[in-house]
Amino acid sequence: MQERLEQIKKQLHSEQFKLTPQREATLRVLLENEESHLSAEEIFMLVKQKSPDIGLATVYRTLDLLCDLKIIEKLNFGDGVARYEFRTDDHPHHHHHLICLKCGSLSEIEDMLDDLEERVERDHKFKIVDHRVSFLGYCENCQSEAE
Ligand SMILES: [Zn+2]
Ligand SMILES: [Zn+2]
Ligand SMILES: [Zn+2]
Structure with a gap:
C-alpha cells in the first residue's frame, strides 16, 4: 500500500499537485477499502476517524481531483449515490x-x-x-x- 501511495504521490507531483495530509488520509481510506465501492459520505466518515479535523468539502475536492487525474473513477449506479474505485491503467475498466x-x-x-x-x-x-x-x-x- 505504501508503494501505491508513493506512486500516486509521484503522479500528483508530476501534475503540480501536493499530497497534502488531507489528500493522503483520503487516499489511504480508498486503498484500504479498494473492493468496497465507497460513496463520498462513507469515505468522509472513514477519513474523519483518522483525521477528525477534515471537512466534507475537502474530501469532495480531493475525490474530484483524483477523478480529474484519472486515478479513481466515479461510478453511478442510478441510485443517486456516486461511488468511487481505482482505475486500472491498461483498460478503463476490467x-x-x-x-x-x-x-x-x-x-x-x-x-x-x-x-x-x-x-x-x-x-x-x-x-x-x-x-x-x-x-x-x-x-x-x-x-x-x-x-
Ligand atoms: Zn440482494
Ligand atoms: Zn468495481
Ligand atoms: Zn467493459
Whole structure:
C-alpha cells in the first residue's frame, strides 16, 4: 500500500499537485477499502476517524481531483449515490458490476464485452472507445427471500 501511495504521490507531483495530509488520509481510506465501492459520505466518515479535523468539502475536492487525474473513477449506479474505485491503467475498466435492487449489494464480474464491441464496430461502422454497463437485478440472497 505504501508503494501505491508513493506512486500516486509521484503522479500528483508530476501534475503540480501536493499530497497534502488531507489528500493522503483520503487516499489511504480508498486503498484500504479498494473492493468496497465507497460513496463520498462513507469515505468522509472513514477519513474523519483518522483525521477528525477534515471537512466534507475537502474530501469532495480531493475525490474530484483524483477523478480529474484519472486515478479513481466515479461510478453511478442510478441510485443517486456516486461511488468511487481505482482505475486500472491498461483498460478503463476490467470488470462490470452486478447491483442488487433489493439489498443494494454490489459485486464484480469480468468484462466479457470485447466480442460484442467487435460486432457493433463491424456491423455499425462505429468506432467504440468505451462502454458503460451495469447489470441490475436480485442477488442470490434476495432471490431466495422473495420466494
Ligand atoms: Zn440482494
Ligand atoms: Zn468495481
Ligand atoms: Zn467493459
